[in-house]
Amino acid sequence: MKILVPVKRVVDYNVKVRVKSDGTGVETTNVKMSMNPFDEIAVEEAVRLKEAGVATEIVAVSIGVTQVQETLRTALAIGADRAIHVQTDLETQPLGVAKALKALVDKEQPGLVILGKQAIDDDANQTGQMLAALLGWSQATFASKVKVEGETVTVTREIDGGLETLALKLPAIVTTDLRLNEPRYVTLPNIMKAKKKPLDTVTPDALGVDFAPRLKTLKVSEPAKRGAGKQVGSVAELVEKLKNEAKAI
Amino acid sequence: MGILVIAEHDNARLKAATLNTIAAATKIGGDITVLVAGQGAADVAKAAAAVAGVAKVLVADDAAYRDQLAENLSALIVKLAAGYTHVMAPATAFGKNLLPRVAALLDVAQISEIVAVQSADTFVRPIYAGNALATVQSADPIKVITVRSTGFDAAASTGGSAAVENVAAEADSGLSRLVGQELTKSARPELTAARIIVSGGRGMGSGENFALLEALADKLGAAVGASRAAVDAGFVPNDYQVGQTGKIVAPELYIAVGISGAIQHLAGMKDSKVIVAINKDAEAPITQVADYWLVADLFQAVPELTAALG
Numbered sequence: 001m002k003i004l005v006p007v008k009r010v011v012d013y014n015v016k017v018r019v020k021s022d023g024t025g026v027e028t029t030n031v032k033m034s035m036n037p038f039d040e041i042a043v044e045e046a047v048r049l050k051e052a053g054v055a056t057e058i059v060a061v062s063i064g065v066t067q068v069q070e071t072l073r074t075a076l077a078i079g080a081d082r083a084i085h086v087q088t089d090l091e092t093q094p095l096g097v098a099k100a101l102k103a104l105v106d107k108e109q110p111g112l113v114i115l116g117k118q119a120i121d122d123d124a125n126q127t128g129q130m131l132a133a134l135l136g137w138s139q140a141t142f143a144s145k146v147k148v149e150g151e152t153v154t155v156t157r158e159i160d161g162g163l164e165t166l167a168l169k170l171p172a173i174v175t176t177d178l179r180l181n182e183p184r185y186v187t188l189p190n191i192m193k194a195k196k197k198p199l200d201t202v203t204p205d206a207l208g209v210d211f212a213p214r215l216k217t218l219k220v221s222e223p224a225k226r227g228a229g230k231q232v233g234s235v236a237e238l239v240e241k242l243k244n245e246a247k248a249i
Numbered sequence: 250m251g252i253l254v255i256a257e258h259d260n261a262r263l264k265a266a267t268l269n270t271i272a273a274a275t276k277i278g279g280d281i282t283v284l285v286a287g288q289g290a291a292d293v294a295k296a297a298a299a300v301a302g303v304a305k306v307l308v309a310d311d312a313a314y315r316d317q318l319a320e321n322l323s324a325l326i327v328k329l330a331a332g333y334t335h336v337m338a339p340a341t342a343f344g345k346n347l348l349p350r351v352a353a354l355l356d357v358a359q360i361s362e363i364v365a366v367q368s369a370d371t372f373v374r375p376i377y378a379g380n381a382l383a384t385v386q387s388a389d390p391i392k393v394i395t396v397r398s399t400g401f402d403a404a405a406s407t408g409g410s411a412a413v414e415n416v417a418a419e420a421d422s423g424l425s426r427l428v429g430q431e432l433t434k435s436a437r438p439e440l441t442a443a444r445i446i447v448s449g450g451r452g453m454g455s456g457e458n459f460a461l462l463e464a465l466a467d468k469l470g471a472a473v474g475a476s477r478a479a480v481d482a483g484f485v486p487n488d489y490q491v492g493q494t495g496k497i498v499a500p501e502l503y504i505a506v507g508i509s510g511a512i513q514h515l516a517g518m519k520d521s522k523v524i525v526a527i528n529k530d531a532e533a534p535i536t537q538v539a540d541y542w543l544v545a546d547l548f549q550a551v552p553e554l555t556a557a558l559g
Contacts, residue, residue, distance in 0.1 A: 011377070013512075013513075016380070016512065017377045017380050019381050026376075026377060026380075026381050093358060094349065094358070094359065095352070095353060095357075095358050098353055118494070120377070120378065120493070121376065121377060122376050123361065123375065123376055123377070123378065123493070124359075124361045125345050125349070126349035126352070126359050127349075128349075129319065129346065129347075129348075129349035129350045129353070130349045130350065130352065130353035132319075132320075132350060133323065133350040133351075133352075133353035133354045134353050137424070138425040139319055139320070139346075139425075140425070141319075141345070141346045142346070144487070154428065159343075159488075160341050160343070160441070161430075162430065162431050163430065163431045163432075163487075163488075164427065164429070164430045164431075165427070165428040165429050166318075166427060167426050167428050168424065169424050169425065172424075172425075177487075178481075179481070179487060214357065214387065214388070214389060215360065215385045215386065215387055216385065216386045216387075217383050217384070217385050218384045218385065218386055219384040220376070220381050220382070220383050222380075222382070223375070223379060223380070223381070226524075226537075226540075229524070229538075229539045229540040229541060229542060230541060230542075231531070231536075231542050231543070232541050232542070232543050233543075235543065235545075235550055235554050235557055236557065238541055238543050238554065242525070242541070246540065246541070248445075248501055248523040249445075249469065249558070
């Protein structure tokens, strides 16, 4: 079985983002970029399935500017076999991305697509579900455990009240939650090996996909700051403040 | 203008987040219809019909909807959506799983986790873990939206008297099935609905030590939450997690114990009305959002606080 793993290049999760003064977005020049952490978990899960003999080939996909190839190289270093870069300078929005991925799925015919549940830049949490819809496939989002057996994938999902287990008919879409696995550290030999793995580039036009953004961002602003707080010296003072000043208890 | 709100429920009770979604729909304006898709969910339909501002309740009663599977629900909603300008659901695990599938089938964008309504086509939503707010406008004929509960005060659960109508079910897709659920049983209030939350972080040291927080929570009638670090360390189950990728909460009082305040945790609680931090590190980032902070050993301070509230 082939597994397709889409990955996104985002501002590194350790970076404290700054809103641009003209309100058009957040500062991304000279900012460290990395693979979206949930996507790293997706690649790791695919590699583990290959190591377990369930998957035969892992294809990593990324959509965006030329630099997303660096993110694809990271996926190859973790253990993907080859990569596809869909080159575009347009803003990537989930529906357009899902359409591009559908075109690639039609071509590659994977048995499973594993995606991160959300990207930590736009926090949309949509692409996997949209891709499942466009393909008419089953979906299991927010996965914390994945088990493939024959024509079925059994997925444990993190839901609001606890956990839920679904059995899906393959082919299927799985999106990863934090506790699915802990991605391995990428070693230098694997980084060197990744440089030699195949990486193809295609355009949305070649895939026949309408990639135009549907949502217009009118403004990006900073959230309201909280008022300055104060340190209290003792539990008694804390209780007094909560009772009489904040009136919270 | 007509708005279709998808009710979140477990066939027995209407989930509270649905009321916040109805409140957001009220801000957009227009007739509000609530869809209750389930099996034997008559009580849910009754509860939805009583919510203030609801004009109509549609009930789809079928075994295919019992387990709230996205494949089956989305097919039903897409069939109904043509008559509406907006389709909305809570931005909970339920709504986040379902609505992007609906949007893609309708070939429209989905707008995630709105926290404010500016007009019928323009909404505010947090990005970058709440470190920025984006105002976005949709030109799509149907706006498909998930609503962050903390952005809108819940609609009143009484005062409405909506008509209840049955709608036909679509065929079961047969693509997926529920194998089982393991739901956390707790006598304490649910995190997202609690007035007070007591949350613990890595500083708690172990799962057993959460008993200290539970004692405090029970004194306050509070829910117990945790940071991602505490969940990852295996101290408590994952549905305790408050943060960007866990639950987003905004209670009247949030007491953070042994939590340093990573960005992703702050994203989940910084809209709380009053924030208290108890931490032995005076430089912890949590102090930047706290209204009151106490630099102390939590193993002394928490029992002392519990006793002081006696």
